[in-house]
Amino acid sequence: MDATIVAKGKYEVRGGALNITKGTGNKPSLEIGADTLVVGRNEACDLVLDDRKVSAVHMELVATERGVRVRDLGSRNGTFVGDTRIGEVFLTKPTSILCGDTLLEFSPNNPEQVNVPEAAEFGPLVGSSAGMRAVFERLRKAAPTELTVLITGETGTGKELVAQAIHGASERKNKPFVVVDCGSIPASLAESALFGHERGSFTGAIDKRISPFVEADGGTIFLDELGELPVDVQPKLLRALAEQRIKSVGSNSYRPVNVRVVAATRRDLVREVNDGNFRSDLYFRVAQIKIELPALRHRLEDIPALVRRMLTDMGDKQAYNRIPHDSLERLMRHDWPGNVRELRNVVAVALAFGKEGTLDVAQHLAPLTTTATDSTPTRGRTFQDAKRDVLARFERDYFTALYAECNGNVSEIGRRAAMERAHVRGYLRRHGIGTPDRIDKP
Numbered sequence: 299m300d301a302t303i304v305a306k307g308k309y310e311v312r313g314g315a316l317n318i319t320k321g322t323g324n325k326p327s328l329e330i331g332a333d334t335l336v337v338g339r340n341e342a343c344d345l346v347l348d349d350r351k352v353s354a355v356h357m358e359l360v361a362t363e364r365g366v367r368v369r370d371l372g373s374r375n376g377t378f379v380g381d382t383r384i385g386e387v388f389l390t391k392p393t394s395i396l397c398g399d400t401l402l403e404f405s406p407n408n409p410e411q412v413n414v415p416e417a418a419e420f421g422p423l424v425g426s427s428a429g430m431r432a433v434f435e436r437l438r439k440a441a442p443t444e445l446t447v448l449i450t451g452e453t454g455t456g457k458e459l460v461a462q463a464i465h466g467a468s469e470r471k472n473k474p475f476v477v478v479d480c481g482s483i484p485a486s487l488a489e490s491a492l493f494g495h496e497r498g499s500f501t502g503a504i505d506k507r508i509s510p511f512v513e514a515d516g517g518t519i520f521l522d523e524l525g526e527l528p529v530d531v532q533p534k535l536l537r538a539l540a541e542q543r544i545k546s547v548g549s550n551s552y553r554p555v556n557v558r559v560v561a562a563t564r565r566d567l568v569r570e571v572n573d574g575n576f577r578s579d580l581y582f583r584v585a586q587i588k589i590e591l592p593a594l595r596h597r598l599e600d601i602p603a604l605v606r607r608m609l610t611d612m613g614d615k616q617a618y619n620r621i622p623h624d625s626l627e628r629l630m631r632h633d634w635p636g637n638v639r640e641l642r643n644v645v646a647v648a649l650a651f652g653k654e655g656t657l658d659v660a661q662h663l664a665p666l667t668t669t670a671t672d673s674t675p676t677r678g679r680t681f682q683d684a685k686r687d688v689l690a691r692f693e694r695d696y697f698t699a700l701y702a703e704c705n706g707n708v709s710e711i712g713r714r715a716a717m718e719r720a721h722v723r724g725y726l727r728r729h730g731i732g733t734p735d736r737i738d739k740p
């Protein structure tokens with residue numbers, strides 16, 4: 299979420315209202331605040347439009363610091379502002395929006411101040427940026443409820459940790475937290491992986507398999523990469539969630555289950571709905587609350603607190619004080635395509651190689667800085683420059699890994715790389731891998 303802290307514990311968002319001026323809906327207007335609202339034909343939408351040219355989930359709106367963000371959700375017939383078919387726009391002035399044959403009039407409100415908690419952490423999560431503090435506020439409200447939560451965000455933004463935090467702050471915290479990675483289930487085994495199977499129920503079903511819903515009974519089930527769930531098991535999952543009971547493969551009877559569902563996806567699930575790859579009724583069933591995790595490059599001010607927490611988790615609380623200021627600044631200029639996970643790896647490597655003295659964490663950054671959305675190595679660069687960067691990154695990764703595998707033994711690195719020791723030393727020095735005393739040891 300975009301936001302700026304305007305006063306301690308507050309940030310400012312600019313919302314508005316949407317009125318139907320031509321066409322019919324389940325209500326004449328919609329107030330847009332800091333919670334994302336969905337407009338479409340599906341009856342679970344916040345504004346339901348009775349228009350056959352409107353998609354099941356057509357567009358979403360949310361108040362941000364830059365105005366109301368309107369995002370088309372991959373609708374079939376598009377969302378138009380004037381003659382322009384939009385992907386995403388920020389509205390601050392009265393504007394007409396056309397979806398199918400329905401005309402909507404947007405009118406802005408004055409900026410509104412929204413409370414964010416002062417605490418820059420929530421359970422295992424840390425972050426002082428306005429975006430993360432707004433996430434913590436939503437989590438604080440969502441965690442104690444029984445509502446389903448859908449967590450979205452790029453890889454490594456902390457979706458699983460958020461799911462754990464929800465569980466840990468709920469009444470269910472003393473019961474199991476069970477993770478199901480929907481992305482790694484082969485389509486043919488999806489039903490059994492979700493609901494279990496009886497012994498001998500199909501070829502290869504040698505033993506009985508307990509359903510994760512049974513394992514999680516009384517607790518929380520985390521459905522990771524929900525967007526990868528094969529289409530044919532989606533109705534079965536929907537039914538299980540609606541009826542709170544499951545039937546294992548090969549069994550004739552249902553058994554009641556009491557689980558709270560938290561799901562995560564890297565994919566834009568609503569687009570998958572409009573493309574027919576994900577069922578809209580299941581989407582709304584798992585997304586009663588939506589938590590959008592911002593990419594790390596949009597909350598660089600979180601880096602110092604994250605690094606401090608990571609070093610503490612890695613067992614060296616004092617190490618943070620050994621990081622020079624300019625090293626932290628360089629970390630805050632990186633793009634972080636791998637998000638918090640990438641940061642954690644860089645911190646882990648830095649700590650492994652720097653047990654004492656100055657801890658220059660940024661020294662272990664990949665030299666090629668690209669973002670997930672801007673990852674083309676060609677952009678504005680000559681072939682030679684691009685090639686040099688890619689090669690440098692490869693060399694650094696290769697020798698960093700080998701250095702760790704060989705415990706810093708240069709002779710062993712040379713053997714495995716089939717390279718003279720002097721050359722190995724050259725590469726290690728060039729990329730700042732290891733400490734000079736170890737590298738230069740004969």
Ligand SMILES: Nc1ncnc2c1ncn2[C@@H]1O[C@H](COP(=O)(O)OP(=O)(O)OP(=O)(O)O)[C@@H](O)[C@H]1O
Nearest residue numbers: 422423424452453454455456457458459638639642
């Ligand atoms: N806000 C945070 N505070 C502290 N640690 C964090 C935070 N966010 C993420 N991490 C750490 O970053 C790493 C990646 O987090 P996690 O596995 O939850 O990401 P993810 O979004 O589920 O990734 P993927 O999409 O690849 O499954 C973990 O080691 C986690 O502990």
